Amino acid sequence: xxxxxxxxxxxxxxxxxxxxxxxxxxxxxxxxxxxxxxxxxxxxxxxxxxxxxxxxxxxxxxxxx
Amino acid sequence: xxxxxxxxxxxxxxxxxxxxxxxxxxxxxxxxxxxxxxxxxxxxxxxxxxxxxxxxxxxxxxxxxxxxxxxxxxxxxxxxxxxxxxxxxxxxxxxxxxxxxxxxxxxxxxxxxxxxxxxxxxxxxxxxxxxxxxxxxxxxxxxxxxxxxxxxxxxxxxxxxxxxxxxxxxxxxxxxxxxxxxxxxxxxxxxxxxxxxxxxxxxxxxxxxxxxxxxxxxxxxxxxxxxxxxxxxxxxxxxxxxxxxxxxxxxxxxxxxxxxxxxxxxxxxxxxxxxxxxxxxxxxxxxxxxxxxxxxxxxxxxxxxxxxxxxxxxxxxxxxxxxxxxxxxxxxxxxxxxxxxxxxxxxxxxxxxxxxxxxxxxxxxxxxxxxxxxxxxxxxxxxxxxxxxxxxxxxxxxxxxxxxxxxxxxxxxxxxxxxxxxxxxxxxxxxxxxxxxxxxxxxxxxxxxxxxxxxxxxxxxxxxxxxxxxxxxxxxxxxxxxxxxxxxxxxxxxxxxxxxxxxxxxxxxxxxxxxxxxxxxxxxxxxxxxxxxxxxxxxxxxxxxxxxxxxxxxxxxxxxxxxxxxxxxxxxxxxxxxxxxxxxxxxxxxxxxxxxxxxxxxxxxxxxxxxxxxxxxxxxxxxxxxxxxxxxxxxxxxxxxxxxxxxxxxxxxxxxxxxxxxxxxxxxxxxxxxxxxxxxxxxxxxxxxxxxxxxxxxxxxxxxxxx
Numbered sequence: 029x030x031x032x033x034x035x036x037x038x039x040x041x042x043x044x045x046x047x048x049x050x051x052x053x054x055x056x057x058x059x060x061x062x063x064x065x066x067x068x069x070x071x072x073x074x075x076x077x078x079x080x081x082x083x084x085x086x087x088x089x090x091x092x093x
Numbered sequence: 094x095x096x097x098x099x100x101x102x103x104x105x106x107x108x109x110x111x112x113x114x115x116x117x118x119x120x121x122x123x124x125x126x127x128x129x130x131x132x133x134x135x136x137x138x139x140x141x142x143x144x145x146x147x148x149x150x151x152x153x154x155x156x157x158x159x160x161x162x163x164x165x166x167x168x169x170x171x172x173x174x175x176x177x178x179x180x181x182x183x184x185x186x187x188x189x190x191x192x193x194x195x196x197x198x199x200x201x202x203x204x205x206x207x208x209x210x211x212x213x214x215x216x217x218x219x220x221x222x223x224x225x226x227x228x229x230x231x232x233x234x235x236x237x238x239x240x241x242x243x244x245x246x247x248x249x250x251x252x253x254x255x256x257x258x259x260x261x262x263x264x265x266x267x268x269x270x271x272x273x274x275x276x277x278x279x280x281x282x283x284x285x286x287x288x289x290x291x292x293x294x295x296x297x298x299x300x301x302x303x304x305x306x307x308x309x310x311x312x313x314x315x316x317x318x319x320x321x322x323x324x325x326x327x328x329x330x331x332x333x334x335x336x337x338x339x340x341x342x343x344x345x346x347x348x349x350x351x352x353x354x355x356x357x358x359x360x361x362x363x364x365x366x367x368x369x370x371x372x373x374x375x376x377x378x379x380x381x382x383x384x385x386x387x388x389x390x391x392x393x394x395x396x397x398x399x400x401x402x403x404x405x406x407x408x409x410x411x412x413x414x415x416x417x418x419x420x421x422x423x424x425x426x427x428x429x430x431x432x433x434x435x436x437x438x439x440x441x442x443x444x445x446x447x448x449x450x451x452x453x454x455x456x457x458x459x460x461x462x463x464x465x466x467x468x469x470x471x472x473x474x475x476x477x478x479x480x481x482x483x484x485x486x487x488x489x490x491x492x493x494x495x496x497x498x499x500x501x502x503x504x505x506x507x508x509x510x511x512x513x514x515x516x517x518x519x520x521x522x523x524x525x526x527x528x529x530x531x532x533x534x535x536x537x538x539x540x541x542x543x544x545x546x547x548x549x550x551x552x553x554x555x556x557x558x559x560x561x562x563x564x565x566x567x568x569x570x571x572x573x574x575x576x577x578x579x580x581x582x583x584x585x586x587x588x589x590x591x592x593x594x595x596x597x598x599x600x601x602x603x604x605x606x607x608x609x610x611x612x613x614x615x616x617x618x619x620x621x622x623x624x625x626x627x628x629x630x631x632x633x634x635x636x637x638x639x640x641x642x643x644x645x646x647x648x649x650x651x652x653x654x655x656x657x658x659x660x661x662x663x664x665x666x667x668x669x670x671x672x673x674x675x676x677x678x679x680x681x682x683x684x685x686x687x688x689x690x691x692x693x694x695x696x697x698x699x700x701x702x703x704x705x706x707x708x709x710x711x712x713x714x715x716x717x718x719x720x721x722x723x724x725x726x727x728x729x730x731x732x733x734x735x736x737x738x739x740x741x742x743x744x745x746x747x748x749x750x751x752x753x754x755x756x757x758x759x760x761x762x763x764x765x766x767x768x769x770x771x772x773x774x775x776x777x778x779x780x781x782x783x784x785x786x787x788x789x790x791x792x793x794x795x796x797x798x799x800x
Contacts, residue, residue: 032289
């Protein structure tokens with residue numbers, strides 16, 4: 029059953045990596061704001077609206093067919 | 094602040110979308126064939142590449158790595174660019190990733206059909222393809238991290254975290270599980286043996302579900318559901334907790350696939366505990382996805398994309414409720430080896446992965462082609478037919494699993510087993526038929542989608558490069574607290590990349606460790622001996638034909654199993670099994686104590702026509718084994734590989750192995766000839782008989798001598 033050591037070590041290393049990533053994300057302020065990111069992701073492009081009825085407004089889009 | 098102009102690469106998204114649809118149809122078509130083969134064994138066509146043992150791995154590999162795989166890349170390439178406000182890192186790497194992955198899929202389909210397999214479920218592909226997968230995965234990683242590094246949005250949206258976890262963990266799983274020693278160009282032996290191999294395999298298998306079928310799709314859920322509903326996710330805070338809790342718990346749950354097997358008890362319990370805990374983050378995620386639509390349920394009535402996504406998230410919730418339940422030892426005792434598990438995975442695969450993919454495709458393609466969906470009505474029909482298909486698939490399989498398991502365990506009042514194994518199979522045949530119907534409906538729905546989307550694509554004009562603009566990220570991020578420590582941590586994306594590369598490098602370090610493991614392969618049961626050369630060759634044919642897809646070799650310590658099959662399996666019996674062949678499903682009976690149960694001639698006739706020995710059997714014929722000649726030129730190389738792995742053959746045995754092989758083959762030919770069967774000693778069937786007659790023999794000798 030020594031192989032379980034390999035699995036545990038590998039898993040712990042990955043988990044440790046995630047822990048470092050987690051600490052970084054908290055310390056660097058990634059989660060200071062837990063509201064606006066969810067709204068910001070909805071706004072794709074400041075220059076154009078994503079609604080379908082605007083899709084014929086292709087002034088700033090390069091159409092390739 | 095200066096606005097930077099750039100464009101999103103839609104072409105790569107389109108390519109992955111087309112590949113998703115193409116491989117989806119192929120994978121489901123093969124799935125339908127596999128399902129029908131259980132109802133009509135004639136559909137095996139008496140042809141090796143189309144026999145169940147080979148078509149089933151083709152189906153699983155195609156739907157997981159080709160359909161869902163391409164679906165992941167489609168969604169990631171679309172959402173990552175927009176979340177990072179940056180084009181993909183490198184267009185060439187995108188192309189390389191796309192074509193590399195498609196080539197791997199084609200190679201996988203061909204080699205599996207030809208019988209090149211490692212015999213480890215969901216990791217069947219042979220070593221050259223394993224290496225190709227690693228390389229392409231790294232290409233994907235570089236492309237993804239490159240994009241993250243050059244992003245113009247400092248906050249990493251939760252979806253990106255899910256993508257990162259997917260990349261890192263899949264890399265580790267694939268590398269650790271794929272340690273194998275090549276024997277020839279397309280043949281290798283797993284580095285691990287028996288119980289160790291089983292543990293590694295199911296650590297991989299479970300985490301493949303976790304990090305290939307779940308985490309990337311959760312990331313996609315957190316992007317595409319808010320997008321499709323045009324509403325922010327219910328609780329962003331919950332999504333963050335969901336992510337971190339999920340990845341820290343998921344890695345440890347693998348042993349729940351091996352409950353009541355020869356795996357040590359403490360390892361089993363560890364798996365159970367973590368599996369039960371998993372329900373919390375899983376349901377947190379499901380609730381978060383569903384509640385995103387709070388106050389907008391009227392949209393779900395109108396919008397077919399949201400319908401698909403709602404059913405997908407609901408299916409995720411059901412599957413992740415059932416998972417912890419199945420991880421309990423008393424539930425596993427009933428469900429393991431039955432169709433219950435097949436039902437469970439298909440709720441996840443058809444509902445969660447399939448429907449979320451369909452939802453993404455219906456949303457993405459019209460958007461990229463600047464048009465509306467060709468027919469909303471047709472998409473609605475797809476939704477209902479698909480949902481009906483899932484129900485017709487899952488319910489019969491639950492029924493079949495429970496019925497069969499109950500029959501296996503049923504004793505008469507006199508204390509005898511009430512049903513022969515075959516009776517438990519014929520009993521559930523109507524369920525198999527109904528399941529095929531469910532699968533057919535699901536496939537029909539998918540075909541309707543493909544038609545609908547082709548029409549959509551024809552009507553629209555493709556936007557290959559979507560212009561966008563965003564201010565560049567300030568180079569220096571505001572610091573606080575310990576300056577020195579932060580300076581290092583500030584280079585965050587690079588640091589993330591470093592972490593991931595370190596993790597990948599661990600694979601290389603671990604390469605040394607398995608050599609130490611060889612030591613622990615020393616048998617703990619004195620009577621367990623290495624396979625003879627003929628048996629070893631026969632075992633490779635057993636692996637090649639995918640016998641493990643229907644037959645287990647692991648008797649659990651239950652009265653109902655020991656009464657049916659014999660003494661329960663011990664860990665020490667498998668020390669020379671590279672790879673292990675415990676199996677996970679009993680469509681046919683367990684074979685762990687098959688040796689000596691029937692005469693050689695029974696096996697010969699049974700392989701030619703199973704129904705001649707067991708009327709009503711749904712096992713396919715393996716007639717080609719009677720004609721194919723055994724490749725004895727490779728025997729020496731196989732023995733040498735086994736010696737490297739620590740199997741105690743005498744030194745120099747590889748040179749004389751074929752003499753022993755022929756001697757044993759002649760004995761079997763003589764025994765067959767006594768029963769009126771004339772054949773030659775160089776046929777593949779001879780080696781397979783030798784292997785089957787060996788199964789469980791070692792320990793039988795042990796118990797008789799100790800008595």
